[in-house]
Amino acid sequence: MSGAPFLDDARKAALEPWLAAQAGARRVSVTDEGRLSGGAISLNLAVTLEIDGGPLTGRHACVLRTGSASGVSASLDKAEEAAVLKLAFATGATVPEPLFVGADPALLGAPFYIMTRARGVAAGFRVVKTAEPQRELARELGRQLGRIHRVRPGAPGLEFLPLPAPSPALQCVADYRRWMGRFAETDPVLALGLRWLTVNAPEPGELVLCHRDYRTGNYMVEDGRLTAIIDWEFAGWSDPMEDLAWFCAACWRFGRYDREAGGIADRADLYAGYEETAERRVDERAVAYWETAAYLRWATVALQQGMRHSSGTEPSLELALTGRMLPEIELDLLRHLDSIAADWTGVGKP
Amino acid sequence: MINDEPDARDLVAIALSSFRDSILPLVPAEQRFTALMIANALATAERELAAGDKAEPALAAAVGGLIGEEGALSVPLAVLVPRLCAAIADGRFDAAGPQAALRRVLFDLTRARLAVSNPKLLAAGR
Numbered sequence: 001m002s003g004a005p006f007l008d009d010a011r012k013a014a015l016e017p018w019l020a021a022q023a024g025a026r027r028v029s030v031t032d033e034g035r036l037s038g039g040a041i042s043l044n045l046a047v048t049l050e051i052d053g054g055p056l057t058g059r060h061a062c063v064l065r066t067g068s069a070s071g072v073s074a075s076l077d078k079a080e081e082a083a084v085l086k087l088a089f090a091t092g093a094t095v096p097e098p099l100f101v102g103a104d105p106a107l108l109g110a111p112f113y114i115m116t117r118a119r120g121v122a123a124g125f126r127v128v129k130t131a132e133p134q135r136e137l138a139r140e141l142g143r144q145l146g147r148i149h150r151v152r153p154g155a156p157g158l159e160f161l162p163l164p165a166p167s168p169a170l171q172c173v174a175d176y177r178r179w180m181g182r183f184a185e186t187d188p189v190l191a192l193g194l195r196w197l198t199v200n201a202p203e204p205g206e207l208v209l210c211h212r213d214y215r216t217g218n219y220m221v222e223d224g225r226l227t228a229i230i231d232w233e234f235a236g237w238s239d240p241m242e243d244l245a246w247f248c249a250a251c252w253r254f255g256r257y258d259r260e261a262g263g264i265a266d267r268a269d270l271y272a273g274y275e276e277t278a279e280r281r282v283d284e285r286a287v288a289y290w291e292t293a294a295y296l297r298w299a300t301v302a303l304q305q306g307m308r309h310s311s312g313t314e315p316s317l318e319l320a321l322t323g324r325m326l327p328e329i330e331l332d333l334l335r336h337l338d339s340i341a342a343d344w345t346g347v348g349k350p
Numbered sequence: 351m352i353n354d355e356p357d358a359r360d361l362v363a364i365a366l367s368s369f370r371d372s373i374l375p376l377v378p379a380e381q382r383f384t385a386l387m388i389a390n391a392l393a394t395a396e397r398e399l400a401a402g403d404k405a406e407p408a409l410a411a412a413v414g415g416l417i418g419e420e421g422a423l424s425v426p427l428a429v430l431v432p433r434l435c436a437a438i439a440d441g442r443f444d445a446a447g448p449q450a451a452l453r454r455v456l457f458d459l460t461r462a463r464l465a466v467s468n469p470k471l472l473a474a475g476r
Contacts (some may be wrong), residue, residue, distance in 0.1 A: 186432050189460060200443055328458050331457075331460050341453075
């Protein structure tokens with residue numbers, strides 16, 4: 001994407017004195033280094049802060065992240081996202097450190113935050129492109145997730161995150177059904193997915209902070225090492241197995257279907273790392289349930305993206321083509337249901 | 351209405367091959383992603399126009415069979431599919447056997463759509 005710089009003179013004039021006050025500095029100047037790729041929803045701007053005075057004095061390579069909360073799948077606004085990121089950072093997880101949070105939309109037009117800029121690549125098709133499986137990377141991503149999942153409801157600063165009811169699974173079914181609109185009545189694969197998730201929903205278990213978009217493409221890697229877990233806009237309280245299932249879903253393997261953990265390694269590598277830090281075992285049956293949910297969730301997102309185009313609110317070739325990804329997502333869902341059918345005799349309870 | 355020649359499918363096909371042969375090689379790197387998306391959209395439209403409704407009768411028969419309307423040969427797929435959705439939501443395919451039969455038909459329906467939207471993936475066995 002190109003065009004005029006986001007930080008024009010008016011925005012800089014609003015931002016720089018505000019940052020100086022936040023940083024307890026004499027002066028802060030901000031250089032706009034252009035948009036970073038990533039996300040049909042958010043704007044990520046590479047910026048360099050020159051802070052003169054105060055505890056952060058010096059030059060800092062940062063990312064300014066903004067964009068209003070979209071209608072897509074309950075994404076958080078940027079001030080909320082920063083609050084989640086702060087708690088994740090506090091657990092010791094490898095995430096960018098949020099430095100400044102601008103909750104007041106009057107400043108830049110929408111809430112924003114500024115975080116440290118991690119190095120490396122995120123693009124999924126590049127991350128999976130290695131001759132050998134990246135077992136240590138998968139294990140480390142498991143450990144990271146285990147740490148993130150130690151954040152529980154009641155954590156200070158996250159009161160705005162809604163609690164799922166009556167259970168994470170049934171909350172998801174209700175959300176997906178609502179987001180799908182009429183497609184739940186006209187697309188039989190989606191109808192089967194919703195029915196399957198309803199009939200097989202697990203009893204409510206423990207709730208943890210889930211990233212809810214934890215997958216290849218949403219973490220950064222440099223020289224094979226994890227540098228940052230990014231894109232926290234869908235975070236919420238849920239069943240911990242949801243994040244593991246999302247990570248392993250076929251749609252996030254970027255063509256490396258043989259490496260079931262995000263196209264980088266085996267599930268066993270991810271699970272082993274997870275069990276090192278999470279203080280709970282991986283429940284493979286629950287992961288299989290949540291993998292069904294993952295395909296439904298991704299299908300609803302693709303549908304919504306397509307509808308943003310089709311409804312005329314945001315004509316876009318990219319959104320239109322995302323809408324046409326539905327059959328491949330549904331084929332993954334059917335394959336998954338086929339592969340686990342024998343283990344889910346709960347379907348067909350007399 | 352008079353159907354002029356070349357028809358829509360023909361026009362999209364020749365527009366796509368001209369775009370690929372004459373324009374795509376000249377597109378600068380920063381526009382290449384958009385150019386590839388344009389080619390992708392045209393190719394999908396061409397396949398959709400080529401496929402027409404050839405697959406419909408067989409799929410309608412399969413869907414009709416699932417919901418006990420196999421006699422109704424004249425009922426179009428677009429009418430049967432919402433009835434199938436309602437039957438699924440009502441739990442008529444909850445038991446293992448009916449659900450396996452349902453999945454087989456849904457595989458066929460989905461593969462027919464994928465043949466239009468992403469035949470490469472279908473050929474790759476995904």
